[in-house]
Amino acid sequence: MTIRDFFAPFYIHPIVFIFIFISFVTGTFIQLFIILVIVMVHEMGHYIAAKIYNWRINRVMLWIFGGVMETEEHGNRPLYEDLIVTIAGPFQHIFIYIFGLFMSTFGFLPEIIVEQLMFFNTVILLFNLLPIWPLDGGKLLFYILAFYMPFRKAHHWTIILSLCLCLGVMIVQLFILPFTLATFLIFAFLIMENRLEWKRRTYVFMRFLMKRSEGNSEVRSMRPIVVHHTQSLQEVLYLLQRDKKHSIYVTFPNRERLIVDEAECLRGFFYEKKYKKTIGDIAMGSL
Structure with a gap:
């Protein structure tokens, strides 16, 4: 793979060009350059980890204080892979701290540049952990919720909580803290991303079910x-969870209980077009 092929999925979000223009006007281009380098290193951590696990990557979108790696593996890979790929980004900040200390110790960079590097490295790390x-x-919030909740419910709650926190931050900034355009634009962008994710929620869930119906999903426990x-x-x-295999116990009025395997439910939903049937019909049909 050539260097050009390696960086082919990387794109710059249009909002970055607004900040570049603002940085030239305000004389803060060096600070912006430091931020963009940190963001690039951060996203390369995600990208390399995903490549190691052979994830299908559509693109890596870079923007101020972070980026988004768009893949076709959302919710379909083992949970430990998701965790490693996610943590690989913040882990790169450790190397940036080491690099900054090295530059400072041997005087390869002006002290003011090193101080800004360390400051922005900390800010971006903490911001990305929100x-x-x-x-x-x-x-990480989604993975924690998905450990205890069904996939669909965890995904919905992640978006709802994200939107509430974004709106809360913007309200605090508008009425309590001093207003800054950069912060407002960043959280407005996050709101748009969550709104888009909410509109895609049915597609995300169907993709999760389709992968599960193929029988390739990771199974860590039975529930x-x-x-x-x-x-x-x-x-x-809607009750299916990640990394768990389910047996469906169907209860009837006479206290009779029948067991249906989740594979049979998925087959009935996708291939036998029984999505309008009740689970009772599915259970009785399997006798």
Whole structure:
């Protein structure tokens, strides 16, 4: 792979050009350059880790104080892979700290540049750990919720909590803290990203189910699901969790209980077009 091929998925978000213009006007281009270098190193951590696991990567979008790596593996890979790929970004900040100390010790860079490097490195690291999607902290929040909740519910709550936090920060900045255009634009961008993710929520969930129906999903534990026979097949699929294999226990009025394998539910939903059936119908049909 050539250097050009390696960096082919990297793109710069249009909002960055607004900040570049502002930096030239305000004389802060050096500070912006330091920020962009830190962001690039951060995203390369995600990118290299994803490449190691052979993830399908669409593009890596760079913007101020962070970036977004768009892949086709959202929720379909083992949880430990998601965690490693996510943590690989913040982990790069350790190397940046080491680089800054090295430059300072041997005087290869002016002290003022090193101080700015260390400051922005800390700010970007802490910012990316905020529990806001699609920041690293937001992804970690999603993984934690997905460990305890069904995939669909965890995804929905991650977006809702992210939007609430973004709006809260913007309200505080407008009415309590001094207003800064940079902060306002960053959190406005995050709100747009979460709004887009909310519009894509059905597609994300269907992609999760499709991957699961192929039988290639990671299974770490078994967890039974108890449902009433009147619940629809789609409602039952809403209860599926990541990295867990489910046996569906269907209860009937006479206290009879039938067991349906989740693979049968997925097959009925995608291939036999039984998405309008109840889980009771599926259970009785399997007898």
